[in-house]
Amino acid sequence: MSDIPGVVSENARIVDEALEERVPLGEMRIHDAAEHLLTAGGKRLRPALLMLVAGALGRPPEKTVEPALAVEITHSFTLIHDDVMDDDPLRRGEPSVHERWDVPTAILTGDYLYSKAFEVALETDASDETLRRVMETLARTCTLICEGQALDVELAESDDVTEDEYLRMVELKTGVLFAASTGIGALVSDAGIYDDAYSYGLKVGKAFQIYDDVLDLTAESDDLGKTRGSDLVEGKNTVVTLHARRNGVDPTLPKDASEDEIEAKVEEIRDAGSIDYARRRAEELVEEGKRDLDALPDGEARNALDEIADYLIQRTY
């Protein structure tokens, strides 16, 4: 298991500082709620990826902090609204916005961060032409994320989901924002390798989510910030549970399953090879994503992107 790469932490610090400079946002409840989420930590993976792609292409971090903030703020907005839709009481171990305040505040805080993300992206140090492409990428990405969340809701109502459908959902809900991050990193560097950068982000983003589903069954509850096996209790479709089903294992558990029952079910799923299968799918995506990096010049930043790709599927939480 690997620690978060140092270069991610360094970039996270830049992002945290830039966020600190922008708060307080105002005196209203939505400002408090927005700050609560923005400054509550998080790995800042998406901005790190954006800054590293740009860095590999010769654009220093201080020139790319605005678009990096924009993708992080976009991510924050989706978390707040997703928590309302899924009625999740916790986020990063803290009460989610609708729990700590209420549903209207959570809807409105998400909406507020949504436009803030666009406002911050518009501060990008870039030519008007490049900025147009940055904004097109960001807007298109938000549309796709919404379609991903919508697909997630619709698939949750179906008892006949294929792995391809699930992976399409993951691509939209998670992959495209990673892809936008790396794609925008290329755009702001005017290096003309947008497609490769986007593809790298899309693949490692999908791998990240698949591995998240693995962690739900393998990580310590303390690290997860929720009970291990929650996906089984909630009857969620994942690459793991879909594989289990295909191999004759019912991966679901009653809502009131005991810890022992959960452990036994995890073992059953593990024995069916489903956890290894999902891990392998994530590894394949990471390998493919790393090949996209061939478009980038050799150097420290590119090595870091390699390292992050590996980290995404080796982390312990």
Added chain:
Amino acid sequence: MSDIPGVVSENARIVDEALEERVPLGEMRIHDAAEHLLTAGGKRLRPALLMLVAGALGRPPEKTVEPALAVEITHSFTLIHDDVMDDDPLRRGEPSVHERWDVPTAILTGDYLYSKAFEVALETDASDETLRRVMETLARTCTLICEGQALDVELAESDDVTEDEYLRMVELKTGVLFAASTGIGALVSDAGIYDDAYSYGLKVGKAFQIYDDVLDLTAESDDLGKTRGSDLVEGKNTVVTLHARRNGVDPTLPKDASEDEIEAKVEEIRDAGSIDYARRRAEELVEEGKRDLDALPDGEARNALDEIADYLIQRTY
């Protein structure tokens, strides 16, 4: 009482056709819900104002339909989310999105339209530099609208609201999108009168909302699509009810007030001069807004903007 100006209807037709060309948006529930709201009619005032300002400055409607759609789609997104927050069951006489579907669908449909608005705005036929200003205006406007809705929620919890606070809320919640519409109309014409155009929109937008509060007490329930006097039953602050309070009339009614009780209260408020007072405030704003039009060249489009300003505070619903 005046009918909707013909020029608004003409522009509404252009907007409706452009929307028709863009549907179906997709096969998911959020696509259905988005189309439901977008094609359910509405006066299309904001796009009409945008197209008329641009038209007065020599930019024909077919060149400005994308930004016009963008402000209308932005308006639609705010309606969907506001209806969830206020738990309003009806919108334009039809079940609101969260009533017809559910709250998650309404949140997600609003989010989807939010980015769609930005995507459509990015299709604007304009130089990259102008587009940057259009996007800055749109993003900043969305932030302000969220702050306006937040202020609305916070003021509703207070029993000591001043008219200035209320008008600030109206400016943010309603005024700024009218202002963005007329401001963007100027931007896309590259005519350099953004400030005047913005100011006109801001003032007539505020007047529009103040007059809406007058209509709540004076229009026919059938025209309103809701019961006359609903603001009194809901205990809403408006320019009317704040004036009534200042003049010793309690403008509130119990939730189960009968039609007769509502009529009696409306009379009491009318006798206190509160309805005339609000009407006068709206008229003043319209007169001020019309003076901003001096920045525009004489002609049919400018006359129409004059006429629309008057219509906004003379309409019957």
